[in-house]
Structure formats: C-alpha cells, structure tokens
Amino acid sequence: MTNAKVLLPCEVDIDKCIALKSTFDGARLDLDKLPRLKESCVQIQGDVCAHVSFEQDANGLRIVKGTCEADLLLTCQRCGENYVEHVLSKFRFTPDYERAKECNLEQKYDFIELNNEGKIDLYEILEDGLILEIPTVPKHDEDDEACARHGSSWQYGALDAEATTSPFAALASLKGSLEKGKNSD
Numbered sequence: 629m630t631n632a633k634v635l636l637p638c639e640v641d642i643d644k645c646i647a648l649k650s651t652f653d654g655a656r657l658d659l660d661k662l663p664r665l666k667e668s669c670v671q672i673q674g675d676v677c678a679h680v681s682f683e684q685d686a687n688g689l690r691i692v693k694g695t696c697e698a699d700l701l702l703t704c705q706r707c708g709e710n711y712v713e714h715v716l717s718k719f720r721f722t723p724d725y726e727r728a729k730e731c732n733l734e735q736k737y738d739f740i741e742l743n744n745e746g747k748i749d750l751y752e753i754l755e756d757g758l759i760l761e762i763p764t765v766p767k768h769d770e771d772d773e774a775c776a777r778h779g780s781s782w783q784y785g786a787l788d789a790e791a792t793t794s795p796f797a798a799l800a801s802l803k804g805s806l807e808k809g810k811n812s813d
C-alpha cells in the first residue's frame with residue numbers, strides 16, 4: 629500500500645488521452661467531488677480508487693474503460709448496525725454513439741456525452757457507477773456473526789428504536805416519515 633496515489637482528474641480530453649495512451653492505474657478520487665456517493669452511504673471509508681484506460685478500437689470507437697471501487701459504511705437493514713460494503717463498478721463508455729450503432733455495437737458500451745469543451749467528466753460516470761452498485765437493501769452477509777440480530781427474529785419496532793440512536797438517525801427518521809406519509813394515502 630502506498631499513500632502517494634495519483635489524484636484522478638475530473639475532466640479529461642479523450643482524444644488526447646487516446647493519443648498519449650494514458651492510463652490511470654489505481655488513481656484516487658477527490659472525495660469532496662463525490663457528493664452524491666457521500667449522501668448514499670453513512671461514510672466513505674478510505675480512498676475511492678479507479679483504474680481508467682483509453683483506447684480507440686478497430687471500428688474507430690473512442691473508449692474509456694476500467695473499474696472503480698470503494699469501501700462504504702452502510703446501515704444493515706437487518707440489525708441496524710453499520711457495516712462496510714465493498715463496491716466495485718466496471719465501466720466501458722464511448723462518446724461515439726452513432727458510430728457504435730452503425731457497427732451494431734451500441735449494446736456493448738454505455739454512452740457518454742462530451743461537455744462544451746469536448747471533454748468527459750470522469751467523476752460523474754464513476755460516481756454513477758458506484759451508486760448503482762450499492763445494494764437496495766444493505767445488510768450483513770447471511771452468515772456474518774457481527775449481525776447483532778443473527779439467528780433471532782427481527783422486528784421493525786426494534787430497528788426504529790436503534791435507528792434513533794445511530795449516526796444515520798436523521799436520514800432514517802426522514803425516510804420513516806416519508807414512508808408513513810405514503811401509507812396514509
């Protein structure tokens with residue numbers, strides 16, 4: 629482990645990156661520029677890291693591909709305790725949608741738009757990818773002994789009582805009141 633990781637740039641010029649055969653190998657993302665990921669978990673643990681490479685394939689499609697991973701502190705919906713979930717997102721994007729369609733390759737890639745300066749926003753696509761990997765119902769592994777209610781039956785009432793004392797209480801109670809609102813219709 630090294631703590632001298634390269635910081636991944638937010639915006640990159642895909643043509644330049646392809647020409648220079650740029651790769652970012654284990655680059656760190658600036659956590660302050662991942663507000664939506666921060667909101668989607670209790671806390672981001674350690675670094676969010678990405679491997680990103682750029683290439684032009686035989687059909688002339690410009691491609692950005694790689695992986696991005698993070699350890700996220702989530703609240704287990706079974707026992708109400710926080711736990712760390714490792715999320716890994718694999719991505720393969722191209723800005724050349726029309727060309728991909730002509731080659732019948734549009735299913736193979738996700739499409740990204742270039743901004744006004746002809747650049748791509750790496751953080752936006754990586755952040756989206758990680759958020760999509762967060763489980764809809766976060767919970768400890770089935771056989772994780774850390775799960776406080778492991779083996780015992782679980783009740784919503786007990787979960788609510790614990791939620792009010794956890795650091796996630798504000799969000800949990802907000803979610804609770806939204807759900808109550810929904811049910812009262």
Ligand SMILES: [Zn+2]
Binds near residue numbers: 709
């Ligand atoms: Zn649990």
